[in-house]
């Protein structure tokens with residue numbers, strides 16, 4: 001089966017300042033990275049800070065061009081235009097990046113208008129407010145009138161509103177407290193299951209990855225250290241990188257522990 005999203009041999013090198021301004025050096029952020037998001041499966045991209053997760057994500061989303069290798073979406077070269085309709089994105093701390101001047105209704109309508117989605121836009125906005133557990137009566141408030149967790153819900157609703165096939169979530173909910181995070185993770189899982197949407201999740205949080213994804217790619221120093229079904233990798237990590245990550249969290253939090 002053709003993967004939904006596939007990276008092959010991706011390499012990215014940045015030119016960075018050295019110890020002296022004139023001593024610039026090359027920093028290999030990604031080297032020969034392969035990744036495949038298979039149809040019907042959700043994928044977590046994990047790795048310690050600096051492993052290359054955000055760089056890979058930017059390349060997967062066609063926001064940055066690799067120095068070598070390729071990215072394909074449903075078998076064809078990736079481009080922002082191709083992704084716009086089919087991919088929803090929740091960036092890190094998305095709740096804070098909502099336009100503070102826009103009422104939630106306008107914020108949620110925006111993707112529908114930009115993509116010219118053929119639907120009753122106001123009805124869809126209210127449907128998504130309810131789906132993410134927000135009171136539809138609050139739709140004419142501005143982001144400042146919501147809590148951090150509620151703003152994350154608005155950001156999630158915005159990413160889902162045009163009914164994407166794939167939801168890309170970068171460090172979701174890192175800015176909210178553990179109890180709110182656990183509720184948002186549950187919400188994301190329910191929404192993904194209900195709508196059949198696939199997730200590509202970038203996270204440090206292995207507990208979140210474990211609860212939301214089927215497969216995992218462990219990045220370390222810009223390379224794939226290990227990849228496979230998440231249950232297998234977490235039960236029997238073969239690479240030092242996966243062992244270190246799992247060791248760092250001790251044991252994965254159980255759903256009860258995070259509630």
Ligand SMILES: Nc1ncnc2c1ncn2[C@@H]1O[C@H](COP(=O)(O)OP(=O)(O)OP(=O)(O)O)[C@@H](O)[C@H]1O
Nearest residue numbers: 014016027029047048049050051052053054055056
């Ligand atoms: N625009 C850039 N210019 C120079 N170096 C960069 C740039 N973007 C990333 N890097 C470097 O590439 C490496 C990988 O960074 P990246 O942000 O992809 O890691 P990450 O796994 O997402 O880390 P984190 O979890 O802390 O966000 C790091 O060494 C980083 O300093």
